[in-house]
Amino acid sequence: MNRSEPAQEQGPSARPAAATLEFREATKIYPGQDDPAVDALSLTVPAGEICVLVGPSGCGKTTAMRMVNRMIDITSGDILLDGRSVRERRPAELRREIGYAIQQIGLFPHLTVADNIATVPRLLGWPKDRTRARVDQLLELVSLDPADTRDRYPAQLSGGQRQRVGVARALAADPPLMLMDEPFGAIDPINRERLQNEFLRLQKEIRKTVVFVTHDIDEAIKMGDRIAVLQRGGKLAQYAPPAELLMYPNGRFVEDFVGADRALKRLALQRVRDIDLWKAPLVRVGEPVADARRKVQDSDVPYPLLVDADGRPLGWLSERALTGERVTEDLRSKAEPAVELDDVLRDALSDLLANEAQYGPVLDARGAVAGVLSLEIIGHALQEPPEQVRSGADALAADG
Amino acid sequence: MTTTYAFLGEFGDALQFIFQGETTREGAEVGGSQFLDLTWEHLKLSGVSMAIACAISIPLGLWLGHIRRGSFLAISLSNVGRAVPSLALIAFFVAYLGTGFANLTLSLVLLAIPPILTNTYVSVTQVERDTVDAARGMGMTGAEIVRKVELPLALPLIFGGIRISAVNVIATATIAPLAGINTLGDPIINVSGYGDTGRLAAAICVAALAIFTELTLGAVQRAVTPAGLKLEPDTASRRMRIRFGREATT
Amino acid sequence: MLDLIAQVQIQDRSSGDASCVADNGFCPSWIVDNLNRYTDPLLQHVYLTIVSLAIGFAISFGLALIAHRRRWLVAPITQITGVLYTLPSIAVFFLLLPITGRGNTTAIIALVAYSLLIIFRNIIAGLDNVPAETKDAGRGMGLTDRQLLWRVELPLALPEILAGLRIAATTTVGLATLAFFAGAGGLGERIFEDIVFKSNVVTAGALAVLLAAAFDVVILIVQRAVTPWARARAS
Ligand SMILES: Nc1ncnc2c1ncn2[C@@H]1O[C@H](COP(=O)(O)OP(=O)(O)OP(=O)(O)O)[C@@H](O)[C@H]1O
Ligand SMILES: [Mg+2]
Numbered sequence: 068m069n070r071s072e073p074a075q076e077q078g079p080s081a082r083p084a085a086a087t088l089e090f091r092e093a094t095k096i097y098p099g100q101d102d103p104a105v106d107a108l109s110l111t112v113p114a115g116e117i118c119v120l121v122g123p124s125g126c127g128k129t130t131a132m133r134m135v136n137r138m139i140d141i142t143s144g145d146i147l148l149d150g151r152s153v154r155e156r157r158p159a160e161l162r163r164e165i166g167y168a169i170q171q172i173g174l175f176p177h178l179t180v181a182d183n184i185a186t187v188p189r190l191l192g193w194p195k196d197r198t199r200a201r202v203d204q205l206l207e208l209v210s211l212d213p214a215d216t217r218d219r220y221p222a223q224l225s226g227g228q229r230q231r232v233g234v235a236r237a238l239a240a241d242p243p244l245m246l247m248d249e250p251f252g253a254i255d256p257i258n259r260e261r262l263q264n265e266f267l268r269l270q271k272e273i274r275k276t277v278v279f280v281t282h283d284i285d286e287a288i289k290m291g292d293r294i295a296v297l298q299r300g301g302k303l304a305q306y307a308p309p310a311e312l313l314m315y316p317n318g319r320f321v322e323d324f325v326g327a328d329r330a331l332k333r334l335a336l337q338r339v340r341d342i343d344l345w346k347a348p349l350v351r352v353g354e355p356v357a358d359a360r361r362k363v364q365d366s367d368v369p370y371p372l373l374v375d376a377d378g379r380p381l382g383w384l385s386e387r388a389l390t391g392e393r394v395t396e397d398l399r400s401k402a403e404p405a406v407e408l409d410d411v412l413r414d415a416l417s418d419l420l421a422n423e424a425q426y427g428p429v430l431d432a433r434g435a436v437a438g439v440l441s442l443e444i445i446g447h448a449l450q451e452p453p454e455q456v457r458s459g460a461d462a463l464a465a466d467g
Numbered sequence: 468m469t470t471t472y473a474f475l476g477e478f479g480d481a482l483q484f485i486f487q488g489e490t491t492r493e494g495a496e497v498g499g500s501q502f503l504d505l506t507w508e509h510l511k512l513s514g515v516s517m518a519i520a521c522a523i524s525i526p527l528g529l530w531l532g533h534i535r536r537g538s539f540l541a542i543s544l545s546n547v548g549r550a551v552p553s554l555a556l557i558a559f560f561v562a563y564l565g566t567g568f569a570n571l572t573l574s575l576v577l578l579a580i581p582p583i584l585t586n587t588y589v590s591v592t593q594v595e596r597d598t599v600d601a602a603r604g605m606g607m608t609g610a611e612i613v614r615k616v617e618l619p620l621a622l623p624l625i626f627g628g629i630r631i632s633a634v635n636v637i638a639t640a641t642i643a644p645l646a647g648i649n650t651l652g653d654p655i656i657n658v659s660g661y662g663d664t665g666r667l668a669a670a671i672c673v674a675a676l677a678i679f680t681e682l683t684l685g686a687v688q689r690a691v692t693p694a695g696l697k698l699e700p701d702t703a704s705r706r707m708r709i710r711f712g713r714e715a716t717t
Numbered sequence: 718m719l720d721l722i723a724q725v726q727i728q729d730r731s732s733g734d735a736s737c738v739a740d741n742g743f744c745p746s747w748i749v750d751n752l753n754r755y756t757d758p759l760l761q762h763v764y765l766t767i768v769s770l771a772i773g774f775a776i777s778f779g780l781a782l783i784a785h786r787r788r789w790l791v792a793p794i795t796q797i798t799g800v801l802y803t804l805p806s807i808a809v810f811f812l813l814l815p816i817t818g819r820g821n822t823t824a825i826i827a828l829v830a831y832s833l834l835i836i837f838r839n840i841i842a843g844l845d846n847v848p849a850e851t852k853d854a855g856r857g858m859g860l861t862d863r864q865l866l867w868r869v870e871l872p873l874a875l876p877e878i879l880a881g882l883r884i885a886a887t888t889t890v891g892l893a894t895l896a897f898f899a900g901a902g903g904l905g906e907r908i909f910e911d912i913v914f915k916s917n918v919v920t921a922g923a924l925a926v927l928l929a930a931a932f933d934v935v936i937l938i939v940q941r942a943v944t945p946w947a948r949a950r951a952s
C-alpha cells in the first residue's frame with residue numbers, strides 16, 4: 068500500500084478500492100470514567116462491505132467508529148486497516164485516506180460546494196485540473212448537477228442536497244474506507260429513503276469498505292452487509308448478516324432490539340423480483356373466450372387480467388366478459404394494488420393488506436404485467452433459510 | 468519635600484500629593500483634602516448624569532423592547548453614540564449653550580444614554596418569546612410581564628450598559644473644567660495651579676475612581692443576575708456579553 | 718478656568734464674516750476659508766487611529782490565538798485587558814508621561830490598551846461560535862490543528878472579528894480626540910484650542926465623526942468583500 072505517497076497516484080482508481088478493517092479487542096475508557104464506552108470490540112469488516120454498528124443510544128457506536136480514524140484515542144487493543152495498526156499512523160495523514168461523514172454534515176459554510184469537496188484532494192496536493200474533474204465526477208455520482216451546484220454555498224442547498232455533498236466530500240480522495248455516523252439521521256423519512264437507496268446504488272459502483280453507524284434497526288437491516296449490534300457499555304452482542312440476525316438472534320438483548328416483528332422485518336430484505344411469482348392470466352379485448360378460460364385454468368389466479376396492447380393492466384374481468392364468443396371489456400374490479408418488481412416484500416405486503424386483496428399484479432419498469440404476487444407467495448418467502456436471502460447492496464445490485 | 472513614597476519616583480510624589488497636599492508659591496492649598504472636594508464634585512456630576520440617563524433610557528428601552536419596535540433607533544443610537552467623541556460633544560454644548568453644571572450634565576446624559584438604552588432594548592428582545600407567551604398565558608398584563616419577567620431577565624445586561632456608561636461618564640467628567648466645573652480634571656486642564664505632580668496625582672485618582680466604579684457595578688450586576696440565569700450553560704462569550712454589554716450592539 | 722479658555726482662542730480670525738467670527742458664531746465662510754487648518758490634525762488623527770488599531774489588532778490576535786489553544790487563559794486575559802479598557806484614556810496619557818514622555822508613543826500606547834479587550838473578546842467569541850460539527854468534520858478529513866485554524870475557524874470567525882474591529886475603530890477615533898493631552902495632536906487639539914468658537918468646534922467635531930464613520934464603512938465594505946458566504950445565507 069503506497070497510499071501515503073500522492074505522487075504515485077495516477078487517478079482515482081490508483082488506490083486500492085477498499086480496505087479490510089479489523090477491530091482487535093479495541094477498548095475505550097474515557098478519562099475519569101470507570102466503565103469502558105467500548106469494551107474489547109473484536110470484529111472484521113471484509114473489504115468492500117458495509118458494516119453497520121447499531122444499538123441503543125449511548126452504547127458506544129460513535130466511539131467505536133471514531134477510534135478508527137483516531138478522532139478518539141484507543142485505550143487498549145488495536146484497530147488494523149489492511150493489516151496495519153492505525154495507532155502507528157499520524158492522525159491527520161490517516162484521516163485523509165478515510166472518508167468521514169457525520170449526521171450534522173459539517174460542511175464548511177464559507178466554502179463553495181466545489182471547494183468543500185476539494186478539501187482532501189487539496190490537502191493531498193492533487194493537481195488543479197484533476198481535482199476539478201474529480202469534483203464534477205463526484206457531484207454526478209451523488210445525483211447533483213455539477214454546473215448548477217458547484218459554485219453554491221452550503222447555505223444555498225436543501226438538507227438532502229447538503230447530505231449528498233457531505234457524502235461526495237467524504238468520497239473525494241477515493242478513500243478505501245468510509246466512516247458514516249448516522250449520515251441520514253436528520254433527514255425526513257422520504258428523503259432518507261431516497262438517500263439510502265442512492266447510497267446503496269453508489270456503493271454497488273464504488274465498493275468501499277463502510278462503517279455505518281445508526282440506532283435505527285430498520286436502517287441497519289436495509290444498509291448492512293453485516294450488522295454489529297452493540298449493547299450498553301460497548302459490548303458486541305452479535306455480528307452477523309441481516310437475515311441471520313433476524314432469524315437467529317443470539318440472546319434476549321438482540322431479540323428485543325431487532326423487535327418482535329423480526330420475522331416480518333426479513334421481508335424488507337427481499338424484493339419482489341427475487342421470488343417466484345404466479346403466472347398472470349393475461350387477456351386482451353377481442354380475444355376468443357376459450358383462450359382466456361384456458362389461461363385462467365393454467366394459472367393460480369381465479370380471474371383473467373385484462374391488459375392493453377402494451378401489456379399494461381386494465382383490470383380483473385368479470386364472469387360476464389367471458390359469456391360471449393370474444394372477451395369484452397366488462398371489469399369486476401380495477402387491477403389494484405399494482406406492485407413493482409423493485410418493491411421490497413414488506414411494502415408489497417402492506418399494499419396488498421391495505422387493499423384487502425389476496426393478490427395483485429406485478430409490473431416491470433415499463434409498467435407491463437410481469438406476474439402476480441399473492442399473500443401465499445409471501446408466506447413461502449418467510450420460510451426461506453437466511454443464507455439464501457441477499458442483503459444490502461447485493462439486493463440492489465441484482466436490480467441491474 | 469519629604470516623601471514616604473520616594474522609591475516610586477514621580478508616582479511617589481503624586482501619591483504624597485494626594486494624601487498630604489502641597490502649598491503653592493501663591494500660598495494656596497492644593498492636593499490632600501482639596502482633592503476630596505474635587506472627587507466629590509466629580510462623583511456628583513457623574514452621579515446626577517447617570518441617574519438622569521438611567522431614568523430616561525431604562526423605561527424607554529423596556530417599553531421599546533416590550534413592544535419589539537424601534538430596533539433601528541436603539542441599535543443605531545449606540546453606533547452614533549460611539550462615533551461622537553466626548554470632547555466634541557462637550558465642546559459643542561459649551562459653544563452653543565455655554566458653561567455650567569446643567570449644560571455639562573446634559574451633555575454627559577446624552578453620552579450615557581446610548582449604551583444603557585441599547586442594552587436594555589436588546590436584553591428585553593432577547594427574553595425568549597416562549598417565556599413571554601407563557602407569562603401571557605398565565606394571565607399577566609403587559610405591565611406585569613415587563614416587571615416580573617422581562618425586567619428580571621434583562622437586569623444583568625442592563626447593568627452591563629450602566630457599567631459602560633458610568634465608566635465612560637467618569638472618564639469624561641475629567642474634562643469638565645472646560646465647561647467650568649472643577650472636577651478631578653482641574654489639575655489636568657488647569658495645570659499651572661498644580662504642577663506636573665498635581666496632574667499625575669489627578670490622573671491616578673481618576674483611574675482609581677473608574678476602576679472602583681467598574682468593580683462596584685460589576686458586583687451589583689452579579690447580585691442582580693437571577694440565580695436561574697447563572698446556572699444556564701454559559702459559554703465564555705456569553706459571560707463576556709453580559710459583562711461588556713456592548714457586544715450586543717454589534 | 719474660563720480665563721484659561723479665553724487665552725487659547727484661535728488668534729487668526731481675520732478671514733470670513735468678521736461679525737460672525739467676533740460672535741464666536743457658526744460661520745460657513747470662515748470654515749471654508751480655514752479648512753486647511755484642520756488638514757494636518759486630521760491626518761495626524763488618521764495616523765494615530767490606524768497605528769493604534771494595527772498594533773491593538775496584532776496584540777489581541779496573538780493573545781486570542783494563544784487563549785484559543787489554552788482555554789484557561791481566556792479569563793485572566795479578559796480581566797487584564799478589561800482593566801486596561803476601564804482605565805480612562807485621559808488618565809492613562811498622564812500616567813504614562815513620566816515613563817514614555819510626551820508624544821505619539823504615549824498616545825498610541827493608551828489607545829492600544831483601550832482597544833485590546835474589544836478586539837480580543839470578538840476574536841474569541843468568533844472562534845467560539847464556529848459550529849462544533851464543522852470543526853469535527855474538518856479534523857475528520859485530516860486537517861491539522863493549524864490548518865483547521867487558518868482555513869476553517871478564522872475565516873468563519875471573520876464577521877465577528879471585523880465587527881470588533883469596527884467598534885474598536887470608532888471608539889479609537891473618539892478617544893484620539895484626547896490624544897493632544899499626551900502631546901500627540903489630532904483634531905481634539907483644534908477643539909480644545911477654541912472651545913467657545915462654534916465654527917471651530919463644529920468643524921473639528923464633524924471631521925472626527927466623519928472619520929469614525931469612514932472607518933466604519935471601510936471596514937464594513939472589507940467585511941462584505943471577504944465574507945461572501947454570509948450573504949449567501951440571507952438569500
Ligand atoms: N467525550 C466523552 N467523554 C466522556 N464520555 C463520553 C464522551 N463521549 C461519549 N461518552 C460516553 O460514552 C458512551 C458512548 O457514547 P457514544 O457517543 O459512543 O454513544 P452512541 O452509541 O454513539 O450514542 P448515540 O446513538 O446517542 O449517538 C456514552 O455513555 C457517553 O456518555
Ligand atoms: Mg453517536
